[in-house]
Amino acid sequence: ITAGKFPGGISSGDLSRASDIFNLVTGMLGNIQQGFNHTSPTSGYVPGVPRTIDPKQQNISFYFQDGFKWRPNLNIQYGARWEYQGVFDLRNKLILLPQDDAAGLWGPTKVGDLFNPGATTGATDTLLNFAGSNNGKPVYAGDKNNFAPFFGFAWDPQNNGKTSIRGSFASHFTQDGFTLYQLASTGNTGLFTVATNSTPTGVFRTSSNPKPSTPVASFPVSQRNTFNNISNASNVWYFASNLATPYVLEWNLSVQREFWKRMAFEVRYVGNHAVKQYRAWNINEINFGTNGLMTEFLNAQKNLAIGGARFDNQGLAGQVALPIFEKLFTGLPLSSGFSNSTFVTQINQNQIGGMFDTIRRSPTYRANREANFPLNFFVANPFANQALTVDNSGWSYFHGLEAEVVRRFGTGLFLQANYTFSKVLTDTTFLTSQTEQQNYRFLANRSIDKFRAGFDVTHSFTANFLYPLPFGRGKWLGGNVNPVVDKFIGGWNLQGLTRWSSGAPFTITSNRNTLGSLVGTTAVLRNMTADQLKEH
Numbered sequence: 001i002t003a004g005k006f007p008g009g010i011s012s013g014d015l016s017r018a019s020d021i022f023n024l025v026t027g028m029l030g031n032i033q034q035g036f037n038h039t040s041p042t043s044g045y046v047p048g049v050p051r052t053i054d055p056k057q058q059n060i061s062f063y064f065q066d067g068f069k070w071r072p073n074l075n076i077q078y079g080a081r082w083e084y085q086g087v088f089d090l091r092n093k094l095i096l097l098p099q100d101d102a103a104g105l106w107g108p109t110k111v112g113d114l115f116n117p118g119a120t121t122g123a124t125d126t127l128l129n130f131a132g133s134n135n136g137k138p139v140y141a142g143d144k145n146n147f148a149p150f151f152g153f154a155w156d157p158q159n160n161g162k163t164s165i166r167g168s169f170a171s172h173f174t175q176d177g178f179t180l181y182q183l184a185s186t187g188n189t190g191l192f193t194v195a196t197n198s199t200p201t202g203v204f205r206t207s208s209n210p211k212p213s214t215p216v217a218s219f220p221v222s223q224r225n226t227f228n229n230i231s232n233a234s235n236v237w238y239f240a241s242n243l244a245t246p247y248v249l250e251w252n253l254s255v256q257r258e259f260w261k262r263m264a265f266e267v268r269y270v271g272n273h274a275v276k277q278y279r280a281w282n283i284n285e286i287n288f289g290t291n292g293l294m295t296e297f298l299n300a301q302k303n304l305a306i307g308g309a310r311f312d313n314q315g316l317a318g319q320v321a322l323p324i325f326e327k328l329f330t331g332l333p334l335s336s337g338f339s340n341s342t343f344v345t346q347i348n349q350n351q352i353g354g355m356f357d358t359i360r361r362s363p364t365y366r367a368n369r370e371a372n373f374p375l376n377f378f379v380a381n382p383f384a385n386q387a388l389t390v391d392n393s394g395w396s397y398f399h400g401l402e403a404e405v406v407r408r409f410g411t412g413l414f415l416q417a418n419y420t421f422s423k424v425l426t427d428t429t430f431l432t433s434q435t436e437q438q439n440y441r442f443l444a445n446r447s448i449d450k451f452r453a454g455f456d457v458t459h460s461f462t463a464n465f466l467y468p469l470p471f472g473r474g475k476w477l478g479g480n481v482n483p484v485v486d487k488f489i490g491g492w493n494l495q496g497l498t499r500w501s502s503g504a505p506f507t508i509t510s511n512r513n514t515l516g517s518l519v520g521t522t523a524v525l526r527n528m529t530a531d532q533l534k535e536h
Helices: 012-024 101-105 225-232 293-307 324-329 343-347 352-361 363-373 442-448 484-488 530-535
Strands: 033-037 058-072 073-084 097-100 127-130 147-155 163-173 190-197 238-240 245-262 265-282 387-408 413-424 459-468 493-501
Touching: 073 163, 097 238, 101 238, 101 387, 293 324, 293 343, 293 352, 324 363, 343 352, 352 363, 352 387
Parallel strands: 238 387
Antiparallel strands: 033 190, 058 073, 073 147, 097 127, 147 163, 163 245, 245 265, 265 387, 387 413, 413 459, 459 493
């Protein structure tokens, strides 16, 4: 090909022959992959069509508001709003959720019965089936108790226009859009698949592409089969049947006082409480407390320190038996068990979460797991990487103290400056995930998830000014200009704004899975103080 010459240009025939030669030289295809989607609950897998999501949610609201003067120096405002955010659904009916609701999420474990290995129900699988209102099974019940009151007042205690005390309380319902809900159609496996032809014939030609055969769809979908035979990274998503509409309570109280002419000072306390916020969290925290895994891991560390590159009991002084590991590694080579380099590293780095997460998901240890241990020995639902429930467990509190000064000059110059000292506490990071997914650090004590929010700013100072330039009719320059000219030179303002604030909080994590929830743990500083870290 490289020796050939094409003085008259390269024709389509030349390109075709060159392509054939290239394919013959480079060899046959390794594999061909084809994606398949559903277009309806009865369509089966269809090749060549994209995955579509056509959501619908009916929202309706009513409100009233009124105000009156209770006294000449006291104004009252009040009102209420009722809002209904309809249940999420898809027009094409392609929503896949656990067939047995919460029982399906928990698999063989009794609903809510964490860290109790062996106390399993008769169920041995999690079955996924079509859901949604269009399929006769709404994703959740729908929340109709959404009343949002409002009350506010403004009071001039001295009735002279120099002091004003204001306060209000209000409730608002939040709108999170469709992103969270679409996990009902995309989070669970069964509506999309990629088939592979690993032994294709012929070379790559658009005219004779050896595409894979269309897979056979079957419902309900066995999550156990998906996890064991397709992907051990597959998750199960479930929406709590009593999912409510999140809301925020807001309140404030302020005092404003005019000290000198055209100069006012105001101090305000503001606060809010976000209630029943959406949160997706994983019930599959690895059990360390009631099945002996913690003791087993600590003993493995002792054995490794004595034996060197292996952590089994080699009969050396101080080494002990590891009955759990011995059952898990029966019949396997040392490279898959007691001398596995990854396990050795995890033992040295205290990565108990990462180590047992690998063991409980890997097909290498499946036969020994199923033969020697209860289904829920490691996690509540053994047929899922993460078994996630979406509920209303998220919350936040905000408290802020604000001070503001305003000064108006006779020349029209306006100056304003304010300072805010505030704090936001929450149990979720918020603003970091559209799915609101955040696992708890420890399911046995979820209250320890309390920290500063990712958008928390402790100190904030803002100043701005506005100065109307003295140009145009009636002004210092051009006071008598023609109205047409005034259209060009009049009405100009000079404005400025500046803002200083402290930074938002951040966390440095070690990227080591030392917790059963696999939440990133805070890095431990060695040979360095916190102040030295800040300097770098």
